[in-house]
Structure formats: C-alpha cells, structure tokens
Amino acid sequence: MTDTARTVLAGLDAARGELEDLYQDLHRHPELGLREHRTAKKAADALRESGYDVTEDVGGTGVIGVLTSGDGPVVMARADMDALPVRERTGLPYASAEKVTDEDGQEQPVMHACGHDVHVTCLIGCARLMAEHRDVWRGTFVVLFQPSEENGDGADAMIDDGLTDKSPRPDVVLAQHVLPYPAGYVGTRAGSFLSAADSLRITVHGRGAHGSMPQASVDPVLIAASIVVRLQTIVSRELAATTPAVVTVGSIHAGSGPNVIPDRAVLEINVRTYDDATRTQVLGAVKRIVKAECEASRSPKEPEFERLSSFPPTVNDDEPTRRVADAFSAYFGDDAHTVELQTASEDMSEIPKAFGVPFTYWAIGGIDPERYAEAVRNGTVAQDIPVNHSATFAPVQQPTLGTGVSALTVAALAWLGN
Missing domain, CATH: 3.40.630.10 (Zn peptidases)
Structure with missing residues (x-):
C-alpha cells in the first residue's frame, strides 16, 4: 500500500x-x-x-x-x-x-x-x-x-x-x-x-427592586453567582479524578443598571463529557444545582432550561x-x-x-x-x-x-x- x-x-x-x-x-x-x-x-x-x-x-x-x-x-x-x-x-x-x-x-x-x-x-x-x-x-x-x-x-x-x-x-x-x-x-x-458537548441556556427568575431596597427583591444576580460557583464542584467533587469532564459558564446576562435589581438572569453553559453515563450524570447535576439554588433563594418561578446545541x-x-x-x-x-x-x-x-x-x-x-x-x-x-x-x-x-x-x-x- x-x-x-x-x-x-x-x-x-x-x-x-x-x-x-x-x-x-x-x-x-x-x-x-x-x-x-x-x-x-x-x-x-x-x-x-x-x-x-x-x-x-x-x-x-x-x-x-x-x-x-x-x-x-x-x-x-x-x-x-x-x-x-x-x-x-x-x-x-x-x-x-x-x-x-x-x-x-x-x-x-x-x-x-x-x-x-x-x-x-x-x-x-x-x-x-x-x-x-x-x-x-x-x-x-x-x-x-x-x-x-x-x-x-x-x-x-x-x-x-x-x-x-x-x-x-x-x-x-x-x-x-x-x-x-x-x-x-x-x-x-x-x-x-473528542468529547460530547451540550450547550444550555438557563433562565433563573427573581423579583426586581430598587438597588437600595434589596430586602424587597429576590436577587437573580446573586442566584446566578451562586450557581456559577456551585457548578464547578460537579467535576471536582462528583466525578472520579480519572473521569474527564468540563463544565463552563460562558455567558451571564442580567440587569440594565447599577441601582436596579432585575427580575431574571440568563446563563449559558457548556458541558463536555466522553460517555453516556457521565453525560447523564453531569447534566443531571447541573439541573439539580440550578433548581436547588433557586429554591434556596425563594425564586418565584421554576428555572427554565433550553438546549442550544448538542454534539455526540x-x-x-x-x-x-x-x-x-x-x-x-x-x-x-x-x-x-x-x-x-x-x-x-x-x-x-x-x-x-x-x-x-x-x-x-x-x-x-x-x-x-x-x-x-x-x-x-x-x-x-x-x-x-x-x-x-x-x-x-x-x-x-x-x-x-x-x-x-x-x-x-x-x-x-x-x-x-x-
């Protein structure tokens, strides 16, 4: 040949x-x-x-x-x-x-x-x-x-x-x-x-208020920040060290000014895994964490999950x-x-x-x-x-x-x- x-x-x-x-x-x-x-x-x-x-x-x-x-x-x-x-x-x-x-x-x-x-x-x-x-x-x-x-x-x-x-x-x-x-x-x-890749858009809901009156709000920016930090524990604390995976928060959008607490925040995240079992586990953990953080913060509505793209x-x-x-x-x-x-x-x-x-x-x-x-x-x-x-x-x-x-x-x- x-x-x-x-x-x-x-x-x-x-x-x-x-x-x-x-x-x-x-x-x-x-x-x-x-x-x-x-x-x-x-x-x-x-x-x-x-x-x-x-x-x-x-x-x-x-x-x-x-x-x-x-x-x-x-x-x-x-x-x-x-x-x-x-x-x-x-x-x-x-x-x-x-x-x-x-x-x-x-x-x-x-x-x-x-x-x-x-x-x-x-x-x-x-x-x-x-x-x-x-x-x-x-x-x-x-x-x-x-x-x-x-x-x-x-x-x-x-x-x-x-x-x-x-x-x-x-x-x-x-x-x-x-x-x-x-x-x-x-x-x-x-x-x-090459890894599988799943991109999600997640909308978390709060209650808007004046920036000087945070007690009247449910702050979705704070909810989003807590989610970002907690998502990083999936790979470090829920997967074995020999199981490769990546969870990235690539985009956060919330609010329109420094003295206004908005009523929602939108996160876009990307998950990379190499087998179906890990893929299911990580995506399940993402949903669990988002829902739990929203519940812990008294979010008035359930978070929304939208799949943007999926690669095998x-x-x-x-x-x-x-x-x-x-x-x-x-x-x-x-x-x-x-x-x-x-x-x-x-x-x-x-x-x-x-x-x-x-x-x-x-x-x-x-x-x-x-x-x-x-x-x-x-x-x-x-x-x-x-x-x-x-x-x-x-x-x-x-x-x-x-x-x-x-x-x-x-x-x-x-x-x-x-």
Missing part, C-alpha cells in the same frame, strides 16, 4: 502552488454554517473537473463526489466547510475581512478560525490525486463536503435530506482535523477522541483506526503519533452512524514547527500557541496542506490500494 500511496502522491509537489492559492482564497472568503455557497461551488467544480459524479445542495450546501475505479471497497472521506463569527487578528496578507448580517440585523466579522479551509483544501487535493491515478487503486472513493459543523446541525441536515440515498454506502468513513500541534504531525487514537462524542472504531495508524506509521515514520484525548467536539460521527458503518478520525498539526518547539522549550505552549477558535489561529500552509493531503490519501488507500 505504501508504494501505491507514493505513486498517487508523486504529483503533490507539482500541485502545491495551486493548493496554496485555493487555501488562501478560502481563508480570505469564509462563510458561516449553511451559507457556504461559494465554498461548496468551488468544491463541486473541482470534483467535476476531476471526473467525479457530483451531487450538490445536500442539506443546504453539502456536496458529494463519487469516483469509481472497478470493483472494491467504498471509502468516504469528509471535510467540513464552515467558518466562525470571529474578527481575524492574524495579520496574514490573505486575512479575512468578510462580514455578514446576523438575524438581528447586526454585522458580524467572519473568519476561518478553526481550520476548515485547511480541511476543504486537503480533501480537494486528495480527490484530484486519486482521480489522476485511478489505474493503481480499486473501489469507490466518495468525498463529502459538510456544512455547519460549528453549529452541530450540518451532518443531520445532510442526513435529513437523504444522504444515505444520494451516496453509495461506504465501508468506512474517514475524517481529519487540524489542531495546534507542529505542522507535519499526524495523530490517531482508538476509542474516545467522537469514539473511533478500533479496526479502521488500527489500519490507518499502521498506514501512517509506514508512510510518515516518526511523524505518526498517538494523539491525546481532546475536549473539542464534532458532529461528523452522525454520518457513519446514519450508514451503520465504522469510522476513524485523526489529527494533523498546523503550527510552525520551530515556533512550537520554542514554546515547548520555554514551557509556554498554552500561552504562545494559538488554538482553534482563536482570532490568531493561523495554520502555516506548509507542511500542513501537504500533510493533510497525504494523510487522507494514505488512509483511503489502506482500503482502496492494490
């Missing part, structure tokens, strides 16, 4: 300039979830040029490309396309200046702060190289460009729009994500890899992960690693679940290797290395793009190679 991969990837050097141009164009023109019309068209056009049968507008803006080379396994590779409402501060010459109008009529800056532009570029590059060398592999290669991963609804949108009828049923689904590791790095992990855990299947890890080890050598457990979340696993097939999902690095090594030497990785969703997150183009194209190709050929 390694020889087959080297044959397919022999044209990568010649394609680097074109791939870098594509990446810069995508980075300069990011699009939010379910609005990825420009990105989807670029993907669809590139696939058609390479001879793929293309289906567009799946789940809104999703794209499916199918290329067959004789009888054999069916392999699906997926990339997400959407960006984030973040104002870019990378200083890159191809930085985004895009803005969109939100539902409230407000302008929002948009940035590829999570690296989905890398994912799209790498999958297009892989698709082209696989098309150029159909003589050395057998089977069917399916490429899928998914919308709205950041909102957690893009995979479901494609599934609800008939994905399983519009695509051949794969034997395995493959995907990757650029993370803040050194560029050139590839990392696999069997079993739990990403749990890699053992056999395809082992197969990809072996292929990476043979091709990348010392650059192939076992990646550590991640607290980020994804909706990609809904796609193989819909087909009832196994999957594996891996990491590639995107940080300048010298910069990363210096941060390691200084013990300042957390301070000096931008992470995904940061306004300064900027994967270096090379070897990030080359590694991403190579990883997808090597993984696909672990099934399709002669």
